[in-house]
Amino acid sequence: MKPTHRLSAAIVLLIAFALSIAGQSKPAANEVLAKAVQAAKTEQKNVLIIFGASWCSWCKRLDTMLASPEVGKLFHDSFVIEHMTIQESKDKLHLENPGAQEMVDNAGGKGSGVPVYLFFDGAGNRLATSMAMPGDKNIGHPATPEEIKVFDGLLIKTAPRITASQRQQISDYLSKQK
Numbered sequence: 001m002k003p004t005h006r007l008s009a010a011i012v013l014l015i016a017f018a019l020s021i022a023g024q025s026k027p028a029a030n031e032v033l034a035k036a037v038q039a040a041k042t043e044q045k046n047v048l049i050i051f052g053a054s055w056c057s058w059c060k061r062l063d064t065m066l067a068s069p070e071v072g073k074l075f076h077d078s079f080v081i082e083h084m085t086i087q088e089s090k091d092k093l094h095l096e097n098p099g100a101q102e103m104v105d106n107a108g109g110k111g112s113g114v115p116v117y118l119f120f121d122g123a124g125n126r127l128a129t130s131m132a133m134p135g136d137k138n139i140g141h142p143a144t145p146e147e148i149k150v151f152d153g154l155l156i157k158t159a160p161r162i163t164a165s166q167r168q169q170i171s172d173y174l175s176k177q178k
Helices: 003-022 029-043 057-067 072-078 090-095 100-109 145-158 164-176
Strands: 046-052 079-085 116-120 126-129
Touching: 029 046, 029 079, 029 100, 029 116, 046 057, 046 100, 057 072, 072 079, 072 164, 079 100, 100 116, 100 126, 116 145, 126 145, 145 164
Parallel strands: 046 079
Antiparallel strands: 046 116, 116 126
């Protein structure tokens, strides 16, 4: 293959790669929320939207809890759970959901770290946010006794299917995670 043909082939491959990345953009925040609200309405659940970033270890811990055999089912039985990406590093901005940071900012989370989460009912009404600590600070992944207590209060407001004993199970799970 002639050098000019190799260069042309490389350019074609680069263009195809760039177009494939462009075609893989994340759905807009309002689309993710609308889809989750529709599913919640159908399933008679509430919605839990979690905003995080690929680099966030606290986000990963929250996801581990939601997938855990100990308490994960309690969350999935009560919520339609969706994730959105915000606050990514410059080399991973393509992972962000357009409009997600604005959604967090409008819910009182401007300047907050991740994870942030918002709760909605099946009609799309916001029920609560993770900005529930004193001074409207973000809980993030509940780890301290105070954060766990405030998180339990959020579950009382947003997860009527979760009983007091099940909430205690969640609190116990969180207390053991160090």
